[in-house]
Amino acid sequence: MRHGGSAPPPTREITRDLTLPKLLVERVREFGDRRVAMREKEYGIWRSITWADYLARVRELALGLSTLGLRRGDKVALIGHNRPEGLWTEMAVLALGAVAVWIYQDALADEIQYIVDHSDARFAVGEGQEEVDKLLGIRERSPRLERILWDDPKGLRGYDDPVLLGLAEVMGTGARLADEDPERFDRMVAEGRGDDLALLFYTSGTSAQPKGALLSHLNLLKMGQHMMEVDPVSPSDDFVSFLPFAWIGEQMMSISCGLLAGFTINFPEEPETVQQNIREIAPQVIFSPPRIYEQMVRTTQVRHLDAPRLKRMVHDWGLGIGYAIADRRFARAPVPAYLRAAGALADVLVLRKLRDHLGLARVRDAYTGGAALGPDHFRFFHAIGVNLKQIYGQTEIAGISVLHRDGHVKFDTVGTPLPETEVRIAPDGEILSRGPCVFQGYHKMPEETARTLRDGWLHSGDIGFMDADGHLVVFDRRKDVMTLAGGSRFAPQYLETRLKFSPYIKDAWIIGDGRPYVAAVICIDAAVVGRWAEERHIAYLSYQDLSQKPEVRALVTEAVRRVNTGLPGEARVRRLVNLHKELDADDAELTRTRKLRRVFLEERYAEVAAGLYGEAPVIPITIIITYEDGRTSTSRIALHVVTVSPDAPGAAT
Amino acid sequence: MDPLVPRLRIADLFMAFGGVVALRGVSLEVHPGEILSVIGPNGAGKTVLLNCINGLYRPQRGRIFYDGQEITGRRPHERARLGLSRTFQKIELFLGMTVLDNIRLGRHVHMRTGLLQGAVYHGPAAREEEAHRAFIEREIIDLLEIHHVRDAVVGMLPYGIQKRVELARALALAPRLLLLDEPMAGLNLEETEDMARFIIEVNESDRWQVTCVLVEHDMGVVMDISHRVVVLNFGEKITEGSPAEVQANPEVVRAYLGEVEGIYATRR
Numbered sequence: 001m002r003h004g005g006s007a008p009p010p011t012r013e014i015t016r017d018l019t020l021p022k023l024l025v026e027r028v029r030e031f032g033d034r035r036v037a038m039r040e041k042e043y044g045i046w047r048s049i050t051w052a053d054y055l056a057r058v059r060e061l062a063l064g065l066s067t068l069g070l071r072r073g074d075k076v077a078l079i080g081h082n083r084p085e086g087l088w089t090e091m092a093v094l095a096l097g098a099v100a101v102w103i104y105q106d107a108l109a110d111e112i113q114y115i116v117d118h119s120d121a122r123f124a125v126g127e128g129q130e131e132v133d134k135l136l137g138i139r140e141r142s143p144r145l146e147r148i149l150w151d152d153p154k155g156l157r158g159y160d161d162p163v164l165l166g167l168a169e170v171m172g173t174g175a176r177l178a179d180e181d182p183e184r185f186d187r188m189v190a191e192g193r194g195d196d197l198a199l200l201f202y203t204s205g206t207s208a209q210p211k212g213a214l215l216s217h218l219n220l221l222k223m224g225q226h227m228m229e230v231d232p233v234s235p236s237d238d239f240v241s242f243l244p245f246a247w248i249g250e251q252m253m254s255i256s257c258g259l260l261a262g263f264t265i266n267f268p269e270e271p272e273t274v275q276q277n278i279r280e281i282a283p284q285v286i287f288s289p290p291r292i293y294e295q296m297v298r299t300t301q302v303r304h305l306d307a308p309r310l311k312r313m314v315h316d317w318g319l320g321i322g323y324a325i326a327d328r329r330f331a332r333a334p335v336p337a338y339l340r341a342a343g344a345l346a347d348v349l350v351l352r353k354l355r356d357h358l359g360l361a362r363v364r365d366a367y368t369g370g371a372a373l374g375p376d377h378f379r380f381f382h383a384i385g386v387n388l389k390q391i392y393g394q395t396e397i398a399g400i401s402v403l404h405r406d407g408h409v410k411f412d413t414v415g416t417p418l419p420e421t422e423v424r425i426a427p428d429g430e431i432l433s434r435g436p437c438v439f440q441g442y443h444k445m446p447e448e449t450a451r452t453l454r455d456g457w458l459h460s461g462d463i464g465f466m467d468a469d470g471h472l473v474v475f476d477r478r479k480d481v482m483t484l485a486g487g488s489r490f491a492p493q494y495l496e497t498r499l500k501f502s503p504y505i506k507d508a509w510i511i512g513d514g515r516p517y518v519a520a521v522i523c524i525d526a527a528v529v530g531r532w533a534e535e536r537h538i539a540y541l542s543y544q545d546l547s548q549k550p551e552v553r554a555l556v557t558e559a560v561r562r563v564n565t566g567l568p569g570e571a572r573v574r575r576l577v578n579l580h581k582e583l584d585a586d587d588a589e590l591t592r593t594r595k596l597r598r599v600f601l602e603e604r605y606a607e608v609a610a611g612l613y614g615e616a617p618v619i620p621i622t623i624i625i626t627y628e629d630g631r632t633s634t635s636r637i638a639l640h641v642v643t644v645s646p647d648a649p650g651a652a653t
Numbered sequence: 654m655d656p657l658v659p660r661l662r663i664a665d666l667f668m669a670f671g672g673v674v675a676l677r678g679v680s681l682e683v684h685p686g687e688i689l690s691v692i693g694p695n696g697a698g699k700t701v702l703l704n705c706i707n708g709l710y711r712p713q714r715g716r717i718f719y720d721g722q723e724i725t726g727r728r729p730h731e732r733a734r735l736g737l738s739r740t741f742q743k744i745e746l747f748l749g750m751t752v753l754d755n756i757r758l759g760r761h762v763h764m765r766t767g768l769l770q771g772a773v774y775h776g777p778a779a780r781e782e783e784a785h786r787a788f789i790e791r792e793i794i795d796l797l798e799i800h801h802v803r804d805a806v807v808g809m810l811p812y813g814i815q816k817r818v819e820l821a822r823a824l825a826l827a828p829r830l831l832l833l834d835e836p837m838a839g840l841n842l843e844e845t846e847d848m849a850r851f852i853i854e855v856n857e858s859d860r861w862q863v864t865c866v867l868v869e870h871d872m873g874v875v876m877d878i879s880h881r882v883v884v885l886n887f888g889e890k891i892t893e894g895s896p897a898e899v900q901a902n903p904e905v906v907r908a909y910l911g912e913v914e915g916i917y918a919t920r921r
Contacts, residue, residue, distance in 0.1 A: 043790035044803065155850075157858070272801035 012260060014225050019192035019217040021058070021095040023259045028055040031262060035235060038084045041269035041277055049084055051262075054091075057084075059185045061092035061167065064174030066188070068123070068147060068165075072097035075119045075200060079103045079112070079134070080127030082241045082267050085151045085167065087254060089125050090245070094198055094217075095189050101200040101212075102246035104592040105131075106585070111210075113138040115202050119212060119443060120144055125167070128152035129159075136161065194218035200443055201248055201395045212443035213395045222436040223398040224256030226418040230403055231365045233261035237284040240266045240359075242274045243292075247593065249370060252399035253287050278359035286363055289370035290377070291594050293388070294500060296358045297377050301503040302528055318350025322383030329382065330410065351384045360386050367391050369400060371595055372474070374497030378411035390414045392474055396458055397421075398437040402472045413471035423472060424457075430478060431464045432457040480598060482513035488570045490518065495563070495573065496596075502559035503528050507583050509596055510573070511609050517574040519612040521605065522556050523547075523582050529555070547578040548640055557642050564644065575612050577619065577639050579605075608639065617641055658721045660685045660830050660864045661706065666715035668701055668888075675701040676712065677888040683830070688856050688865045690875045692899075693885035694908070699868040700742065702885070703832045706866070707739050708732045719830070734762050738828035740819045742835040742868075748808030752818050755807055756793060759825030760785050792860065793821050797851055813844040820851060824861075831855065831863045837871045849874050876900065884908070 012023070031037070033050040040047050049057075070076065076093045078100055080086050093100045101119045103112055112134055116124060124145055126132045135148045150156060151167045178185060198217045202210040227233075239258070243250040258265055263285070268277035278286075304315060321342045328335050335343070355361050366381065369391035381388040392414035393400030401423060404415035417423045421435035438458045441449035452459050463481055464474040475481060476491035483489050492510035499508040499520065506525040512518040524547050533540055533552065540546040556578060564572040583589040588600055602609060611619030618638040626632050661683040668676040675698045683689045691699050704710040706717060708729035716725045724732055738759075746755050763785065766778040794800055797817050802810055807818055816836060823831060833852065837845045855861045856878075869875050875882060876896040883893040886908040892899060899905055 043787065043795060044800070045790075155854075270798070270800045276801070 012225075014194075014218070014221045016194045016218065018194050018221060019094070019189070019196065020198060020220060020255060020259060021091060021189045021192060023221065024055060024058065024091060024095075025186070025189060027051055027259060027262050031235070035262065036264050037262075038087070038265045038267065039281075040084050040267040041273070041280075044269075046266075046280075054084075054088070057088040057171065058091045058095060059178055060171040060174035061088055062095040062174065062188065063177040063185060064170035064172070065092055065098075065123070066096055067173055067177065068170070070096055070098055070123060072191070073197070074098040074123070075101050075121040077101045077103055077112075077116050077119065077121040077124040078245070079105060079107070079125070079131045080151070080245075081105055081271060082243070082245065082250075083127065083151075084267055086127070086245055087241075087265070089149075089151075089167065090255075095185070095192075097188070097192055097196060099197045099200050099214075101202070102244070102251075103202070104244050104246045106592065107134075108586065109134055109137050113141055114210065115212075116142045116145055119200055119202075123147045123149065125149040125151070129155035132156060132159065132164065136163075139163065192217065194221070197440060199251060201246070201251075203395050211445055211448055214440040214443055215395075215398050216440055219398040219437050219439060220251070220256045221260070222420070223252055223400070224258075224260040226420060226437070227252070227257055227400070227403075228260055229419050230405065231285075233257060233263055233285055233365075235262040237261070237263040237364075238266055238281050238362075239263050239285050240268065240274075240278050240281050240283045242268050242278070243288060244592070247289075247370070248395040248399045249287050249289065253285070256399070257285075275359065279357070279361075282356075282359060282362040284362055284364045285367075286360070286365075287367040287369070287391075289593055290368050290373035290497070291371075293368055293373055293377055293381065296360075297380055297501070298503050298525070298528070300354060300358070300380075302531070305503070305528075305531075315350055318346035319383055321346040322351055322385065323379060326379060326382035330379075347385065354384045355386060360384075363387070365389065367403075369393065370593055372493050372497050374501050375411045376498065376501035382409070382411075392472060394458075394460060396439045396452065396460075397433055397435070398439065401433045401435065401437070408469075408471075410467075410469070410471055413467060413469075413473050415472065416470055417472070425465055426459075429463045429465065429475070431460045431462045431472065431474065433460065434458065482510075484512055484518070484570060485514055485516045486570065490571045492598075495520070495567075495571070498563045498566075499560065499573075502556075502562075504532065504555055504559055507590075507596075509579075509583070509598075509601055511602075511612065515613055518571060519609075520560060520573045520576040521579050521601075521608060521612075522560075522576055523579050524552060524556060526582065543582065544580040544637060547580055548638075550640075553578060553640055553642050557644055560644055573644055575641055575643050577608060577612060577641050579608070580621075580623065580637055580639060611639070611641060658685075659683055659718070660720060661866070662718040662721075663702075663706070664716045664718070666702070666705060666712050666717070668698075668705060668710060668712045675888050676705070676715075678715070679885070679888070679890050680715075681883050681890065681893065683864060683866055685864055686856070686862060687880040688852070688867055688878055690867045690869060690879035690882045691885060692869070692872070692875055692882060696887075697885040698888040699885055700834055701888075703739060703834050703866065703868060707737055707832055730762070733826060736827070736829035737832070738823045738826040738830070739832035740823045740834055740836055742838060744812075744815050744819050746807045746815065746818060746822065749806060751804050751806055752799060752810070752821070753789070753803050755818055756789050756821045756825045757785070759822040760789065762826060788827075789825060793824050796824075796854060797821050798847075813840050816840060816844070816848065817851075820848070824855065824863075828863055831865045833865060833867045833869070835869055836867070837869055837874055845871065845874060849878055853878055 028051045031051040033052040035051055036048045037051040037054040038049040076098055090100045101121060103115050122144060124135050126135050132148060132150050139145055147165060148163050149165050149167055194217050196217055197214050198220055199215045201213045203213055239253055241254050254265055266281045268274045325335055325339055325343050363386055366386050366388045389404035389409055391400045392402040401421050402414050402417050421433060423433045426432050434457050461478050462474055463476060463478045464472055467473050476493045480492060481489055482492055495510045496508040499505050504525055505522055507523040509521040526543050529546060529552055533546060538549055538551055546552060560573050560576055585592050589597060591597060607621050608619055618640050620636060620638050622634055622636050624632055624634050659682040663681050666676050666679045693699055705712045708727060716723060719735055766781050770778040794803060799817055802814055807815060836848050840848060855863045856865055879896055882896050882899040884891050884899060884905050891904055891908055892902050
């Protein structure tokens, strides 16, 4: 086994009594100021925060918040980037017995308003000016919101609204209280029970209004324990926290696993410096949604396109060896000695450097989850020597229920269930799971809860099956599985992830449900295709113009044809069109975790979808652009439809 | 410091290049803590004025006072030591050096340790370098939001970021008077808004409180952030006053924009 850090992972039995703050107190008793709980890059320097510091800040915040009137069971909305202050505040809220509700940092005013309102949050905490502005903007419509707290004073000079209060002031009050009555915080923490609610997650919702999933302390602690049992993590490991706190995966790592394992959580300096900072830390554990891995592959591909010939040749050779070895491992076949020797050389010349550039130099366990990662991406990471494993789960089961084990990675499956977790397939193909991590229900939505939670079984809404090795295979969301007019079923997500392996394709939207054949709407990657066009002296004005260039259409068609060759006839993409814009979460076309919102897309691009099944070579569409000041302008453009011929390459109409 | 003494006083400045007269007896005052904008058509003498203030040009006539002290004959580096800093319309950075090194250069006037101490490095030189670095990180890189390019070579960066680095270099001097020569030129809307925010921050925040002289063509910005505006035309000051007063002045409208109706070209 590849595991074994310098110190064995602390083991802790999860009792009904245990809460996250209690565990924090235990960790501090154990580590004190001898170990680093967090690190943040600030002013160009990695600054360490010990476990004792961590607890001291949480204590001050918790006591300060209690004097503001925050009580057990209250909800507190939180918005901000990944910073130590964010976790301190969350932990302080939990210590008080209140419930933390994280909101995606880039959420629009309406989304924030919905969550603040629906969750009955009395307090909201924003990181800085941007968040405070958003919160002030919704205050009128959110009567229950009493206080807006902020952390970073930058730009807030001159804000004198009495509803505002700085966290520094809250901590000052808390520090005085802690001096007067040092036991008070401990009494507060002792009141907590494992079944108390801890976090409320608003799920991104690919179709309807967001639903608020309630998780208890026990749910989160059990999750961490199960993860540790499968892949032990040592207190000397590093983890980089850069994904939204509003995502269960980040909470699972930073809170559940973070407290149980006692590893160091590293916070990047700014959102723009994440990539650099990950490379500096070189974490042992990384858990990200597919888009992060897709971006890594893309970065490599683009650098490859730009590299001189010799470098490209060495890279191609090295990666070729990597693929050969990875494929044998996937097939559980022995790796011959000559290949192992070549692999060692390829590692020195190419693969190690690739890993280093991607920030994966020391990674022991890399996980992907939250959506499907294409098999081509998966192979790439194993080829460069990264132990990438698929996980499967949902917010409603505190993160994950199924996971690949080391040495048993199959890129078309998501692995086997976690300890104490049962997974079975319903007669209609739906994936059901049961265990101590199953959530407490949706906030204020009893019908939804009843529909999702039956006899303790969590109904995922995903369709899948168990393969011969006992691995779970996830087909797609049940409502997304498509049936062609001819009767054959296919999973659009599978085609989309395959298509996205092309560096030129940023997003793909597959349609075909109830229609005669499969068609694709493609969003080109502006940066990559733009550079490709520049190199070939193809002049273009805008994204829209670039996407409709004959050369670009041919480029995309070629990429689609390559995917088609590996597919059964009826699942092949027959016609495609390049969309005139990138899909954007701000336009409600994607969820905040970048999943397609199909129902909305079908509505919004109805004429495009219809055009793909029509006769005309172009689809005329009207686009309405709304400027920030509310003015709108309309223009008519034509999108060119390409028929992907099954055999003759390069033929595009 | 006596608040009544202007940070900068210019009296009857005259500057000609051969037969071309760039400044014909310009007088003006810059009060501590304000943002004074100098506007005017191309060739009005705005940049020549800035060059005279920071000592790149020596005017043929007239005097310049900084905090009541005459600096007319002083060399540029002496003026820099007094706390007078500037940015250039065309970016004047060392393109082959990193952002951090360019900013460090701006800090040069504050270096107390010399070559010998630097060569030994232990002790005072190391401490001083750490102090300078801390200043640069806390007060400049964080303020101007250029963390992500700190170690990047300036020549590789986009123009908008280079403009920011130009301001960073000027701030490294910890100036009390900052001359800004068209800081918005060539920036897109978002970059312009960022730059305006930085200038306001440098002017207003307790930490900086820098008095600014701004030469700028973007009237939206000028009218939004200036406390007072001076209008030059063919080397002569034709008026000065609050942004509202200047916009209402018919002479300004005629001289500056000819027949166009209003000089406040709205940006939004």
